[in-house]
Amino acid sequence: MTEKQVKSGRRNFLKVLGGGAIMAAGAGSLFAFTRTPTKAIEPWKLALGPQSDADPRRIILSHSILAPNPHNRQPWIVDLEKEDEITLYCDLDKRLPHTDPYDRQITIGLGCFLELAVMTAKEIGMRSELTLFPEGENFPRLDQRPVARIRLQKDASVKPDPLFAQILERRSNKEGFDVSRKVQELDALNIIAVAERGLLTGSVMQSAKVEEMRKLTREALLVEMHTYRTNKESIDLMRMGKAEIEANPDGIDMGGVFLETLGLLGQLERDDLVNPESTAFKNGIPIILEPLETAMGYVFIKTQGNTRKDQIEAGRGYVRINLKATALGIAMHPLSQALQEYEEVKPQFEAIKQKLDVKPQETLQMFARIGYGEKPNPSPRWNYEAKIRSS
Numbered sequence: 001m002t003e004k005q006v007k008s009g010r011r012n013f014l015k016v017l018g019g020g021a022i023m024a025a026g027a028g029s030l031f032a033f034t035r036t037p038t039k040a041i042e043p044w045k046l047a048l049g050p051q052s053d054a055d056p057r058r059i060i061l062s063h064s065i066l067a068p069n070p071h072n073r074q075p076w077i078v079d080l081e082k083e084d085e086i087t088l089y090c091d092l093d094k095r096l097p098h099t100d101p102y103d104r105q106i107t108i109g110l111g112c113f114l115e116l117a118v119m120t121a122k123e124i125g126m127r128s129e130l131t132l133f134p135e136g137e138n139f140p141r142l143d144q145r146p147v148a149r150i151r152l153q154k155d156a157s158v159k160p161d162p163l164f165a166q167i168l169e170r171r172s173n174k175e176g177f178d179v180s181r182k183v184q185e186l187d188a189l190n191i192i193a194v195a196e197r198g199l200l201t202g203s204v205m206q207s208a209k210v211e212e213m214r215k216l217t218r219e220a221l222l223v224e225m226h227t228y229r230t231n232k233e234s235i236d237l238m239r240m241g242k243a244e245i246e247a248n249p250d251g252i253d254m255g256g257v258f259l260e261t262l263g264l265l266g267q268l269e270r271d272d273l274v275n276p277e278s279t280a281f282k283n284g285i286p287i288i289l290e291p292l293e294t295a296m297g298y299v300f301i302k303t304q305g306n307t308r309k310d311q312i313e314a315g316r317g318y319v320r321i322n323l324k325a326t327a328l329g330i331a332m333h334p335l336s337q338a339l340q341e342y343e344e345v346k347p348q349f350e351a352i353k354q355k356l357d358v359k360p361q362e363t364l365q366m367f368a369r370i371g372y373g374e375k376p377n378p379s380p381r382w383n384y385e386a387k388i389r390s391s
Ligand SMILES: Cc1cc2nc3c(=O)[nH]c(=O)nc-3n(C[C@H](O)[C@H](O)[C@H](O)COP(=O)(O)O)c2cc1C
Pocket: 002, 003, 004, 005, 066, 067, 068, 069, 070, 071, 072, 105, 106, 108, 109, 112, 170, 171, 172, 173, 174, 333, 334, 335, 336, 337, 378, 379
């Protein structure tokens, strides 16, 4: 089961399990209040203000760890050994070998991190000289070599980026969108216009085409859920309830009173969620698919090739469009299932490329639904200190 669908379906999980009385156990009560994973979302409050007198690298890191990234694995690890430099590595244990067999999406997440780093540096009057894969690119999987080196220098001529103001407000919104509220084509164009970096961007806004993409994203999700190893990869990363989220503020957070209560009552079993014959799995499917049906349009990013640098650039562009959408009050939710490179999803992978006119040499790197929706809570994060490599 994939993260967004699980998450957005969580309020409805009671239906999945066929119960009725459990809701009474907590909603709106003191229990609800005390179950918010406050520590796990603290890094959103701890971002150091541009006026802070801390080491500028810490100001930068306190923002860049808020980047979007696949399954919220937060695959970054940094080295601050050299003065005025940040060396970024991939934490190789945070990869997703089944749904992301070539570490493409993980690399995109690292690109999102780098873009927020560069943006924050500008905000504090610093120029960042970025060297990607200084010791070479790594294929087919990432390895222990550095992903990027950022050299920082004070430079009064750098211009701040207006998107910086949205970093703390940005979300991936995995809930259903308001189907009565259309997204204007011009807004979609304004969103993709900020991607920059030579990326090929596009949108799907026409209603018949949106309908086709809803169907395709639904099919791809079902493939992922019915493929044992890809489904299990997500289920294994679920953090159920406050204690698990606080202990491991990454992966797929399934918090809230409702899940807490189910957990306490022993009614939410991981084994059921990977078993297509179980009631939880069967009843859960329509609920999990529901948010996909509320897509009011889509935006996407392609690259000319598929080098590691292309993937980093795609990430840099993606977080920019996510921030621009935030500024316009438009919700965004990446849907990666049809873009994934494992065997079982090949028909949907080919179909989405054909529908979006992806040329043979091009790569579809990001695809996200857009619409209007209630702003969700921020997702958990490890604070940046936890991501600094100690030598
Ligand atoms: C490359 C990439 C792929 C992603 N794919 C999905 C996806 O298929 N489904 C989903 O719900 N979220 C997806 N996301 C969003 C992440 O789950 C999200 O960024 C993460 O949980 C952190 O939440 P936040 O963006 O609200 O901070 C993706 C993000 C990135 C960068």
